[in-house]
Amino acid sequence: MQQAINLIKSSDNILILTHKNPDGDAVGSVLGLAHALSCLDNKNVECFSKSEIPEVFKFLPGVSKIKNQIDPKHYDLVVLLDCAFFSRTGVDDIREIASSHNNLLIIDHHPKNKTEQDCILIIDDKASSAAILIYNLLKEMRIKITKNISDCLLTGIFTDTGGFQHSNTDPQSLETAAELMRKGSRIDKIAKNIFNGKNVPAIKLWGKALSRIQTDKNTKMAISYISKNDIEECGAKEEDASGLISIINTVSDAKFSLLLTESENKKIKGSLRSEDYKGIDVSEIARSLGGGGHKLASGFEMEGEDVENSVRRIREMILKNTTTLSS
Numbered sequence: 558m559q560q561a562i563n564l565i566k567s568s569d570n571i572l573i574l575t576h577k578n579p580d581g582d583a584v585g586s587v588l589g590l591a592h593a594l595s596c597l598d599n600k601n602v603e604c605f606s607k608s609e610i611p612e613v614f615k616f617l618p619g620v621s622k623i624k625n626q627i628d629p630k631h632y633d634l635v636v637l638l639d640c641a642f643f644s645r646t647g648v649d650d651i652r653e654i655a656s657s658h659n660n661l662l663i664i665d666h667h668p669k670n671k672t673e674q675d676c677i678l679i680i681d682d683k684a685s686s687a688a689i690l691i692y693n694l695l696k697e698m699r700i701k702i703t704k705n706i707s708d709c710l711l712t713g714i715f716t717d718t719g720g721f722q723h724s725n726t727d728p729q730s731l732e733t734a735a736e737l738m739r740k741g742s743r744i745d746k747i748a749k750n751i752f753n754g755k756n757v758p759a760i761k762l763w764g765k766a767l768s769r770i771q772t773d774k775n776t777k778m779a780i781s782y783i784s785k786n787d788i789e790e791c792g793a794k795e796e797d798a799s800g801l802i803s804i805i806n807t808v809s810d811a812k813f814s815l816l817l818t819e820s821e822n823k824k825i826k827g828s829l830r831s832e833d834y835k836g837i838d839v840s841e842i843a844r845s846l847g848g849g850g851h852k853l854a855s856g857f858e859m860e861g862e863d864v865e866n867s868v869r870r871i872r873e874m875i876l877k878n879t880t881t882l883s884s
């Protein structure tokens with residue numbers, strides 16, 4: 558931690574970036590850290606996300622600071638948040654950044670055995686969110702937590718714990734949330750923006766996916782899908798499917814749930830969820846399909862154009878590849 562603090566203090570030009578398809582923790586952590594470092598003297602802080610920031614997070618203060626292009630200049634420090642590999646940021650030619658910075662700091666809470674080389678790490682896979690790690694870092698640096706910082710970090714904790722409902726909700730998450738509420742942040746406002754700000758096209762899209770949920774005896778999963786056609790017909794956006802997997806995951810007699818989404822450029826995106834008491838590690842399934850993530854929330858991406866065919870194909874692959882299903 559001290560090494561990271563020294564590095565931050567001695568860097569003037571700092572670039573903060575996160576994984577593509579950023580979630581609330583990614584966006585909240587980037588902005589929380591950016592607000593905090595911008596308060597320090599003589600720091601130029603820039604933020605990057607390859608993907609557009611989902612509409613539901615646009616209430617966060619300073620969201621327009623996140624650019625989707627990197628200014629190709631020299632950075633003293635690049636901070637990678639909520640992931641441990643440049644490849645996760647979706648930047649095509651990573652050498653453009655990698656060669657232009659002196660130091661790399663990774664702050665992440667995903668379980669892993671590898672990270673980028675030659676970097677300073679703040680990694681804790683017991684932490685419910687990257688936002689908690691940022692909070693601890695700022696406390697250690699004695700940076701005053703402003704309302705802007707706390708809104709961003711609380712959003713990160715709130716979303717990564719599924720609104721304090723997932724099994725990663727621990728005393729540290731609640732204590733940190735309480736601290737952030739004392740700075741003036743309000744969970745009800747965050748919840749309203751994230752869960753209750755749905756537009757009609759998004760709800761219609763959820764309806765389509767929910768109406769075709771199937772449970773599968775062999776794989777023990779609840780599965781549904783969204784095609785590009787659905788998104789078009791509903792007048793929705795791909796990001797409107799975010800959060801839907803949690804509803805599919807409420808099917809009681811399934812061990813885990815899977816939502817497949819046909820996305821741009823001939824890719825099928827898969828989101829996997831389970832619950833602690835169901836005794837399954839979905840990250841194992843995700844890894845067998847070329848993805849990764851947490852034990853109870855993982856994802857993968859694969860080539861494919863036809864989502865209905867992919868449902869069949871992926872079901873077979875899951876049956877073949879996964880040993881935990883027999884447990």
Ligand SMILES: [Mn+2]
Nearest residue numbers: 582639686687
């Ligand atoms: Mn996270």
